[in-house]
Amino acid sequence: MALLSVRNLTTSFHTRNGVTTAVDDVSFELKKGEVLAIVGESGSGKSMCCYSVLGLVPSPPGKIESGTALFDGRDLLAMSAAELQSIRGTDIAMIFQDPMTCLNPFLTIGEQLIEPLVYNRQKTRHQAKYRAIELMRETGIDRPEQRFNSYPHEFSGGMRQRVMIAMALITEPKLLIADEPTTALDVTVQAQILSLILELQKTRDLAVIFVSHDLAVVRGLAHKVLVMKGGRVVERNATSNIFRSPQHAYTQQLLAAVPRGEKTSEDLSQSRTVLAVSKLNVSFLDRNSGKRLTAVDDVSFELQKNEILGLVGESGSGKSTIGRSILKLVPADSGQVHFAGRELLRLREREMRLLRPQLQMIFQDPYASLNPRRTVFDTLAEPLLYHGLAKRSNIEHQVLALMDDVGLARTAIRKYPHEFSGGQRQRIAIGRAISTRPELIIADEPVSALDVTIQKQILELIIQLVEKHSLSMLFISHDLAVVRSLCDRVMVLQRGRILEVNRTENLWSNPQHRYTQSLLESVPQIES
Amino acid sequence: MLRFVLVRLLQSIPVLFTVITATFFLIRQAPGGPFDADKPVIPAVKRALEAKYNLDLPMWQQYLNYLGDLLRGDMGPSFKYPGWAVHDLILSGLPATAELALYALLVAIIVGVLAGVCAALKPNTAQDYIPMSVAMLGICMPTFLLGPLLVLVFGFWLNWLPISGWGDLPGDKIMPSITLGAAYAAYVARLTRGGMLDVMSQDYIRTARAKGLPERVVVFKHALRGGLIPTIAFLGPAFAGLLAGSFVVETIFQIPGLGRFYVQAAFNRDYTMILGTTIFLSTLIIFFNLLSDLLATWMNPKLRHQLRGQSV
Numbered sequence: 122m123a124l125l126s127v128r129n130l131t132t133s134f135h136t137r138n139g140v141t142t143a144v145d146d147v148s149f150e151l152k153k154g155e156v157l158a159i160v161g162e163s164g165s166g167k168s169m170c171c172y173s174v175l176g177l178v179p180s181p182p183g184k185i186e187s188g189t190a191l192f193d194g195r196d197l198l199a200m201s202a203a204e205l206q207s208i209r210g211t212d213i214a215m216i217f218q219d220p221m222t223c224l225n226p227f228l229t230i231g232e233q234l235i236e237p238l239v240y241n242r243q244k245t246r247h248q249a250k251y252r253a254i255e256l257m258r259e260t261g262i263d264r265p266e267q268r269f270n271s272y273p274h275e276f277s278g279g280m281r282q283r284v285m286i287a288m289a290l291i292t293e294p295k296l297l298i299a300d301e302p303t304t305a306l307d308v309t310v311q312a313q314i315l316s317l318i319l320e321l322q323k324t325r326d327l328a329v330i331f332v333s334h335d336l337a338v339v340r341g342l343a344h345k346v347l348v349m350k351g352g353r354v355v356e357r358n359a360t361s362n363i364f365r366s367p368q369h370a371y372t373q374q375l376l377a378a379v380p381r382g383e384k385t386s387e388d389l390s391q392s393r394t395v396l397a398v399s400k401l402n403v404s405f406l407d408r409n410s411g412k413r414l415t416a417v418d419d420v421s422f423e424l425q426k427n428e429i430l431g432l433v434g435e436s437g438s439g440k441s442t443i444g445r446s447i448l449k450l451v452p453a454d455s456g457q458v459h460f461a462g463r464e465l466l467r468l469r470e471r472e473m474r475l476l477r478p479q480l481q482m483i484f485q486d487p488y489a490s491l492n493p494r495r496t497v498f499d500t501l502a503e504p505l506l507y508h509g510l511a512k513r514s515n516i517e518h519q520v521l522a523l524m525d526d527v528g529l530a531r532t533a534i535r536k537y538p539h540e541f542s543g544g545q546r547q548r549i550a551i552g553r554a555i556s557t558r559p560e561l562i563i564a565d566e567p568v569s570a571l572d573v574t575i576q577k578q579i580l581e582l583i584i585q586l587v588e589k590h591s592l593s594m595l596f597i598s599h600d601l602a603v604v605r606s607l608c609d610r611v612m613v614l615q616r617g618r619i620l621e622v623n624r625t626e627n628l629w630s631n632p633q634h635r636y637t638q639s640l641l642e643s644v645p646q647i648e649s
Numbered sequence: 650m651l652r653f654v655l656v657r658l659l660q661s662i663p664v665l666f667t668v669i670t671a672t673f674f675l676i677r678q679a680p681g682g683p684f685d686a687d688k689p690v691i692p693a694v695k696r697a698l699e700a701k702y703n704l705d706l707p708m709w710q711q712y713l714n715y716l717g718d719l720l721r722g723d724m725g726p727s728f729k730y731p732g733w734a735v736h737d738l739i740l741s742g743l744p745a746t747a748e749l750a751l752y753a754l755l756v757a758i759i760v761g762v763l764a765g766v767c768a769a770l771k772p773n774t775a776q777d778y779i780p781m782s783v784a785m786l787g788i789c790m791p792t793f794l795l796g797p798l799l800v801l802v803f804g805f806w807l808n809w810l811p812i813s814g815w816g817d818l819p820g821d822k823i824m825p826s827i828t829l830g831a832a833y834a835a836y837v838a839r840l841t842r843g844g845m846l847d848v849m850s851q852d853y854i855r856t857a858r859a860k861g862l863p864e865r866v867v868v869f870k871h872a873l874r875g876g877l878i879p880t881i882a883f884l885g886p887a888f889a890g891l892l893a894g895s896f897v898v899e900t901i902f903q904i905p906g907l908g909r910f911y912v913q914a915a916f917n918r919d920y921t922m923i924l925g926t927t928i929f930l931s932t933l934i935i936f937f938n939l940l941s942d943l944l945a946t947w948m949n950p951k952l953r954h955q956l957r958g959q960s961v
Contacts, residue, residue: 210860
């Protein structure tokens, strides 16, 4: 018998702008010890499916319109709030995407860990603590006795996700729902968390619903896959079949969007050097200890004309700081940055301003980096007018040409950022960056916030623009698959130091450094 | 922590100095002086009085003298109450005013936090609109209207509570505390509502619900700590405002507090008394602001860590 059997689940949101159906007639079954992956892009309703089953849909505006969800023979959707609450705390547990925001910053880790036992299983705090420490050890948190009284901000992202997992498993649930549990994590940490979930699933014979936008992540984990789009299930099959012979066009599109293969890089060593960074050092003052922490440690590299140079590292490795200090957005302690015949670090702000049109940046979050009160026209016209690259009389013409360049419909010229999707916003941001005909663009994780299908489009756009405008680009990313498909050369950064630089194909076929090897091994593969 | 407090105390020195200087010279700009009464005083007597209190010296010398005395902890004699020193008068009025302010603060916290939490739990429903409308009314209604209204209803019509006095009859402290605390309760309610709404939409509240915690635990254990931080930061300035703003309530209910002295001193041009009370209240305001900042910082584990870090 199925542990969880969802039939014809429909959930919609009633807002002032009308009714949107988030989950549309979804059915699935899950047996004990089985892992089901629900895959789709953002807005496909994959998370809402799980929230509906657990009664976690914010209501109003959310409303479960119809359906049943039999769990151990009882219908979750027909239960009273109190009954459902007791099941949430005991038989079904959930872990979420962002371990940074999902733990309460005001309570100790230990307190949050023991809560399900204390409130739902009537255990004493002492018994609960004993169990919690046991589980912390099992989920790979070292020195659990001491860490028990720590607060979430004293943990790294990966450690917090371990805490979340321990918290979910502390009542020995039968079903674990994991909502994009590794999306916010670095690739090496992701690999650790995935293998932890798999191991715990096997030892406990746990049923798991694993929600993800990333097919590659799901591959080594799930027994069967549900592909969702626009609230509907478009394909369901055993995992191996999904990857071997995807039936639905959307599934094929998802698979095709996963970055793979490597760019056949040209040898650009003979072409002109656009940017030369030598012995760059950047440090920050740590307010807690009063010490200076080294963020960038003696970094030197060169970037050639027409080259896309990848800069790869985990969070905290200093890769963004390198990009920002080249643009003098953060002050460097020492070193030299040669660009267009000038040494940037010695330039005064006024001289630097004259150079800025040739040096542009694209940021990670297209939601945060565009001014919400300015239309596309305002955003794209401003740099052109400010730097005197266009006259008022023909500015509209130039803005439209830019919009063509980055694939935005001309009709959208008077729209505001909130009217665009994430991918379109990133197109606007790219349009702004290339508007001043720069020679060099520093792109800081430009596709990390995007769904895999959108990511593919933006990467194609970047390649196309680099060709068309003979750009050079420093491409900062934590995603090795993306870097491999895009960059000519790659630098690997760890704790502010460059460990190795190599042509892309050489780096993958023959990584020199152990850290690089472990990074490469951590990347989830879509092909065996 | 020690360093944090020390830095803040050092920062308050120029603030206090500015307050003293501005008050000293501003009050001298007001027409009349301490010895101008309704009946004209004989010029010779007035001169003698001014000489006795050194008011005949050049202004800058009086100022320096005053600063010197202040540094020795002497706020000088009152001009209007011969034989009384300013600090004696302040200390005699302080207990009633401090007690009143404290009770009013309790009213503000209890009523305000409860109303704010209620409103935040069901935003944009009657449970939100009703307490928030009452709160708006509380902010708009001046104490000189609310006080007499309460007296009318509970004192005369219902005859439940005594209509004036402080500590003479049982229950005579209730109405003044409510009158003074009402407006602050309203502010607290609005701040608490905002803070709670903010916290209730956080991911960690969803986590708490997903863990199957009862709603009361979600609200009072998980949400309230974060939701109260803006309120706590407001309590310092609020308490200072209660101390300084109790004059109207003290007058309505005939409470022998500090506010009365303060206003009378201003009318009487009792220079030393005005200065003394102003300095005293400024010091309290600075102190309570520091206290509530420390408390708000302490509530946040991440910042608490920094406080500890600095003390090493």
